[in-house]
Amino acid sequence: MFGLFKKRKHDCRSSGYGSPTRICEHLSAGQHLGWFVRRDPDDADASWPDAWCGACNEMVVAAGKEADRAVAAIRFSSVCDGCYERHRDRNWPGDSEGQMARLLGRAKTELALRQQRLRARYDLDRFDWFEWEDETHRLLLSKRATGQRVAATVQIVGSFSHRTHTWFWNWGRDDKDEREKQRLREIRRHGEENALLKLAVPHWPGDERDAWDMTAIACLFVASEGIYRTPHENGHTYMLVLAVEELSQLQ
Numbered sequence: 001m002f003g004l005f006k007k008r009k010h011d012c013r014s015s016g017y018g019s020p021t022r023i024c025e026h027l028s029a030g031q032h033l034g035w036f037v038r039r040d041p042d043d044a045d046a047s048w049p050d051a052w053c054g055a056c057n058e059m060v061v062a063a064g065k066e067a068d069r070a071v072a073a074i075r076f077s078s079v080c081d082g083c084y085e086r087h088r089d090r091n092w093p094g095d096s097e098g099q100m101a102r103l104l105g106r107a108k109t110e111l112a113l114r115q116q117r118l119r120a121r122y123d124l125d126r127f128d129w130f131e132w133e134d135e136t137h138r139l140l141l142s143k144r145a146t147g148q149r150v151a152a153t154v155q156i157v158g159s160f161s162h163r164t165h166t167w168f169w170n171w172g173r174d175d176k177d178e179r180e181k182q183r184l185r186e187i188r189r190h191g192e193e194n195a196l197l198k199l200a201v202p203h204w205p206g207d208e209r210d211a212w213d214m215t216a217i218a219c220l221f222v223a224s225e226g227i228y229r230t231p232h233e234n235g236h237t238y239m240l241v242l243a244v245e246e247l248s249q250l251q
Contacts, residue, residue, distance in 0.1 A: 172202020
């Protein structure tokens with residue numbers, strides 16, 4: 001479903017990060033026309049693959065073994081990634097059956113139980129210092145007043161930017177290695193199979209509540225003890241806590 005874009009800059013004064021994208025000419029002015037893309041097997045996690053509408057997709061499907069030729073015949077327009085996302089959000093099919101709300105309800109119920117158990121053992125919010133141990137993929141937390149330390153093995157779920165007000169799933173970031181992405185792909189597959197935009201695409205506009213909600217949903221797909229977040233330059237990184245280990249106390 002998702003393809004790959006090479007790192008070129010697209011000059012758009014209206015929005016976006018400058019990544020070049022292409023959509024069929026119908027999507028630019030349309031609404032609720034459907035949204036179809038093809039994943040490039042060489043890079044399955046690209047954020048802004050070529051996209052086309054439902055009518056164009058009917059021709060692609062009808063072409064059968066000549067689908068590649070049918071895609072090549074689509075009249076595409078070049079847009080920046082920010083414009084691409086606005087066109088995508090306007091044409092993506094709606095969640096008429098309320099699947100996302102039900103999934104989120106389950107996730108919040110399950111997360112509340114996990115967080116309660118985690119707080120009873122390690123109240124991570126009371127630790128006031130952290131550092132990354134990259135070689136073991138652990139988050140080292142400490143209380144500067146008492147010297148207590150723990151190591152949390154984590155799975156990064158995604159990040160929220162206060163600058164752009166966007167959520168970015170970790171599986172869609174090309175600067176992350178495969179180990180950081182692989183556990184999250186079941187979430188993406190679920191989103192694609194059920195046409196749930198916030199799960200199926202890696203990057204979209206939102207707020208901090210969305211970030212917490214996506215991290216809660218990740219708990220349903222990845223075995224974990226709870227969730228946590230750390231600050232970064234422009235926002236926060238959200239993660240699942242897979243395990244916590246006591247470390248020797250700082251002197």
